[in-house]
Amino acid sequence: MNSILRFLKIAQCPNCTGELIEYDKGVSCKFCKTDFLKNDDGILLFSPRTTKEKELDKYEKIEYVDKYTGLWAFGYKVFGFGQIESLHRTVNQLVLASAFSNKPINILDVGCGVGRATSDCAKYLPNSFVLGVDLSETKLKMAKKIIFGIDEIPLDLCSSGFGKKVLKGLCLQNAFLIQASAEQLPLTPDTFDIVINVNLIDRVKNPEKAIKNMISVLKPGGVFILSNPLNWQSAEFWNMLPTKEKLEAFFMNNGLEIEESFDGIIYREILDARGSYQDWTTIVIKAIKSG
Numbered sequence: 493m494n495s496i497l498r499f500l501k502i503a504q505c506p507n508c509t510g511e512l513i514e515y516d517k518g519v520s521c522k523f524c525k526t527d528f529l530k531n532d533d534g535i536l537l538f539s540p541r542t543t544k545e546k547e548l549d550k551y552e553k554i555e556y557v558d559k560y561t562g563l564w565a566f567g568y569k570v571f572g573f574g575q576i577e578s579l580h581r582t583v584n585q586l587v588l589a590s591a592f593s594n595k596p597i598n599i600l601d602v603g604c605g606v607g608r609a610t611s612d613c614a615k616y617l618p619n620s621f622v623l624g625v626d627l628s629e630t631k632l633k634m635a636k637k638i639i640f641g642i643d644e645i646p647l648d649l650c651s652s653g654f655g656k657k658v659l660k661g662l663c664l665q666n667a668f669l670i671q672a673s674a675e676q677l678p679l680t681p682d683t684f685d686i687v688i689n690v691n692l693i694d695r696v697k698n699p700e701k702a703i704k705n706m707i708s709v710l711k712p713g714g715v716f717i718l719s720n721p722l723n724w725q726s727a728e729f730w731n732m733l734p735t736k737e738k739l740e741a742f743f744m745n746n747g748l749e750i751e752e753s754f755d756g757i758i759y760r761e762i763l764d765a766r767g768s769y770q771d772w773t774t775i776v777i778k779a780i781k782s783g
């Protein structure tokens with residue numbers, strides 16, 4: 493089955509929960525007739541944003557996305573940097589330990605960015621179907637080249653002193669990418685075996701809604717894996733969810749049982765060729781959906 497058909501089996505209209513069907517320009521809801529169009533890169537847009545909204549988002553800027561890809565998400569491939577690998581490899585270990593066998597499973601990576609965790613899941617679990625969701629079309633364009641491509645992808649890292657570099661596409665097939673918001677996922681409840689979100693929840697406008705949505709699409713008994721520095725963008729959430737313990741309490745009140753959690757993984761973002769960097773103290777939680 494091709495990837496869009498696999499996606500449509502687990503998708504629903506974000507407005508009315510109706511069934512989605514494919515047509516030449518994108519997908520359409522059978523019930524409310526809303527169309528969700530593909531962009532020029534062939535990515536389905538469920539939460540399309542205005543030009544102004546995109547201009548205000550650093551994750552839509554190509555220079556930032558090149559830097560994100562070359563220095564952070566895939567820095568281990570481009571330069572051999574290991575500074576953020578402790579976090580990514582911890583997440584990978586929790587995913588692999590949750591997959592148990594080679595049986596086909598559905599994995600959701602919300603806030604997938606340029607596709608680091610999505611591609612790791614697809615590569616290490618070839619029988620899985622991995623759906624990557626992000627708000628940024630620029631990041632998804634890069635993710636698409638990395639995950640599905642076979643060519644060399646040019647990265648311009650001149651502004652941080654590293655010059656021009658390339659990253660090779662991974663040529664994976666068992667993944668699919670969509671543009672949508674964590675706050676309004678076009679997905680059927682109780683569908684995914686594993687839901688991961690790496691450094692997403694402190695970036696979204698409404699983290700509570702995003703977390704509830706991610707839990708709702710997880711199957712009962714499914715595994716929720718989160719990493720985050722809790723570097724909230726508003727005072728409201730610094731007050732509401734300032735610690736791992738408060739976040740765990742929120743999860744438990746929303747149907748998750750905490751299996752493992754720890755704080756203090758250092759996620760080190762290299763900033764330039766002089767050796768400047770920024771450290772984030774990151775928590776990791778693995779939880780199971782009750783029921």
Ligand SMILES: C[S@@+](CC[C@H](N)C(=O)[O-])C[C@H]1O[C@@H](n2cnc3c(N)ncnc32)[C@H](O)[C@@H]1O
Nearest residue numbers: 551603604605626627628673674690691695696
């Ligand atoms: C810090 S980056 C993490 C990216 C990726 N998980 C990684 O670890 O490389 C946060 C990502 O969340 C995305 N994002 C922000 N708000 C979002 C939302 N409401 N729904 C989906 N993605 C969102 C951004 O576009 C960005 O790609």
